[in-house]
Amino acid sequence: MKNSVLEELLPEVEQEVAVKEQVSKEHKIVLFNDEVNTFDHVIDMLVATCDHTPIQAEQCSLIVHYKGKCDVKTGDYDDLKPRCSALLEGGLTAEIQ
Structure with a gap:
């Protein structure tokens, strides 16, 4: 009996999750290595600019150095745009993807 109720609800839950995933497209700031x-x-x-802790920022800087780039912040575009602009104004190479 329990399985049949769960099976009936499952398609509805899957559909709701799929709709939420489409609505909330998350963007990211990618920081690139430079010399x-x-x-x-x-x-x-x-x-x-990204509200990192010093340790988190250090780890990201090492990833950028050795891998060439690193996602440093994710979120809504409107939140990321001024953060990315501040990084660019500070002489770093970054973009929102």
Whole structure:
């Protein structure tokens, strides 16, 4: 009896989740490596603009250095746009994807 009730509700739940996924497209700021900025500057910028902890910012800076890029912040486009602009104004190479 329990399984039949669950089976009846499952398609409805799956449909609701699919609709929510389509509505909330999440964007991300991608930070790229460069040969100009110091680790300290990158860390300071991530703490100031992306609300990173110093350790999180340090880890992101190392990923950028060794991998060439790193997703540093995810969220709504309207929240990310001023953050990305601040990173760019600080001399970093970043974009919203």
